[in-house]
Amino acid sequence: MNDLVIITGVRPQYIKAAALTYELQNAHVNRSVIHIIDISQHYSPELSKNIISEVNLNVDFKINHKKNSTAIQIIANSLIQIEKYLKSKSIINPTFIVLGDANPALVGGIVGLKMGSK
Numbered sequence: 001m002n003d004l005v006i007i008t009g010v011r012p013q014y015i016k017a018a019a020l021t022y023e024l025q026n027a028h029v030n031r032s033v034i035h036i037i038d039i040s041q042h043y044s045p046e047l048s049k050n051i052i053s054e055v056n057l058n059v060d061f062k063i064n065h066k067k068n069s070t071a072i073q074i075i076a077n078s079l080i081q082i083e084k085y086l087k088s089k090s091i092i093n094p095t096f097i098v099l100g101d102a103n104p105a106l107v108g109g110i111v112g113l114k115m116g117s118k
Contacts, residue, residue, distance in 0.1 A: 006037070022056075037060065093116055
């Protein structure tokens with residue numbers, strides 16, 4: 001069984017992740033475990049919560065940041081927290097799915113590269 005990790009954090013990625021997750025879960029050939037990680041980059045936590053609820057996205061791990069964190073602080077904290085999460089779940093060499101071009105995609109690429117993932 002292969003672990004798939006989808007890292008989100010902004011509105012368009014929530015929507016894409018929900019659609020992709022739905023398709024993957026309904027594909028009879030897919031035997032992967034899907035992990036959705038939200039790095040909470042969106043400027044409005046309430047808006048994020050509403051969108052995630054509307055698109056029925058099941059987030060497995062949500063990263064919280066200190067108020068007024070800079071983009072660099074969000075990226076650095078996300079890298080650390082994702083690594084801890086994956087290790088705590090014994091997720092080794094997962095496949096990362098990177099959606100879009102915002103900071104969550106950068107974070108996913110870096111974590112995936114450093115973990116030797118596809």
